[in-house]
Amino acid sequence: MEHTEPDLSHYFEVARSVKHCAVLTGAGVSAESGMPTFRGEGGLWKEFRPEELATPEAFARNPELVWEWYDYRRGILEGIEPNEGHRALAAAEKVFDIFTLITQNVDGLHQSAGSSDVIELHGNIRRDRCNICDACRGEGEGRQCRCGGPYRPDVVWFGESLPQDAIARGFEAAGSSDLFFSIGTSTQVYPAEQLPFVAQDAGAFVVEVNPEPTPLTPLATLSLRGPSGYWMPRLIDPLLDAAQDTALDAAPDTACEDLV
Ligand code: APR
Numbered sequence: 001m002e003h004t005e006p007d008l009s010h011y012f013e014v015a016r017s018v019k020h021c022a023v024l025t026g027a028g029v030s031a032e033s034g035m036p037t038f039r040g041e042g043g044l045w046k047e048f049r050p051e052e053l054a055t056p057e058a059f060a061r062n063p064e065l066v067w068e069w070y071d072y073r074r075g076i077l078e079g080i081e082p083n084e085g086h087r088a089l090a091a092a093e094k095v096f097d098i099f100t101l102i103t104q105n106v107d108g109l110h111q112s113a114g115s116s117d118v119i120e121l122h123g124n125i126r127r128d129r130c131n132i133c134d135a136c137r138g139e140g141e142g143r144q145c146r147c148g149g150p151y152r153p154d155v156v157w158f159g160e161s162l163p164q165d166a167i168a169r170g171f172e173a174a175g176s177s178d179l180f181f182s183i184g185t186s187t188q189v190y191p192a193e194q195l196p197f198v199a200q201d202a203g204a205f206v207v208e209v210n211p212e213p214t215p216l217t218p219l220a221t222l223s224l225r226g227p228s229g230y231w232m233p234r235l236i237d238p239l240l241d242a243a244q245d246t247a248l249d250a251a252p253d254t255a256c257e258d259l260v
Contacts, residue, residue: 008235011222014205015239018178020098023089024170024195025228028184028210030109032083032229035076039186040212044073054157059131063150067143070153073125082113085183085228088236090114095239100173102166104185104192106155119166119173121192123155167191174198180206181235183228187214196220207235 015021027037037043052058053069082090090113093099101118103110106125110118128137132149143151156162170192174180180199187193196216200206208220209231217223224231 006222006224008222011205011207011235012238015179015235016242018096018205020100020173020177021092021096021179021181022100022173022177022195022199022204023092023102023181023183024174024185024192025089025101025103025105025110025183026185026187026192027105028186029085029089029103029228030080030083030105030107031184032085032227033080033109035080035105035107035109037184039188050158054155055159056131056157057159059150059152059157063152066152070125070155077107077125080107080109082109083229085232086110086113086115088232089183091240092236095236095243096179100169100177102170102173102192102195104189106153119169121156121162121166121170123153123163125153125155127154128152129154162191170195171198174204175202177202177204180204181209182206182216182220183209183232185210185214186212187216209235 027035028040031037031040038045048069053066059066086109089101089110093116101110101115103118103120104122106120106122108124108126128151129135130137130145130147130149131152133145133147135145135147137145137151141151145151174195175198177199180196182196185192187196196206196208197219200219206220208214208216208223209226209228211226213223
């Protein structure tokens, strides 16, 4: 059966005119870099039990086991680079007047790709903080904080609330966006899964990118099947070119007048 590319003309018409673009990403955006997702094929939760590894109770019960697991994930991260999907989102910052990147990922790959001011809803696996006083763990420090509390990975575990500032900024951005991308997320984990729907209720053009359908699919303005490394450059690069042309046209003609 012949593969037909979806018509993106309406998307480009809208994307060329909007001021505020907001994006929500999930584990799928890092899949092409070699980071396992959670619920997809070969996903971490298929192999490991979150209640034994990613809850405050699990950490209280067996901190060694929890550390072993995060060291295993940090090991995976060591040899990994951002992919085309990450890079297209870093470039998108130059396209829109206001651009907000909200991620559920704890891998820091958006920042490695050059994205700035990334809103991390679930923390970052490359940092540790004290389980008691929240102090950040310094380079070379042991696993016990000066306050006596245990350091732990600076991620949000199941049953814990998200960083208030991050989630407030996420909802604010979704509610004021004109164009909203939901990329590489199964749209199942509260409260992040609410964001595309908040954007839609606010009238945004909602684009979903995922090889599989999700609860958002029937409601998205445009839902594209396939990997983010394939779609994101196709959705952003033409806008980047247009933005650069506009910038060139606007640039003052600095060519010197012939004086003689
Ligand atoms: N490009 C885009 N999407 C992809 C790709 C890809 N290359 N590969 C897989 N996907 C999609 C899968 O089809 C799936 O819908 O990415 C999604 C990943 O879903 P999950 O594994 O559920 O990850 P996520 O939505 O980020 O999970 C949310 O749950 O376990 C917690 O804290 C963890 O942040 C995580 C949260």
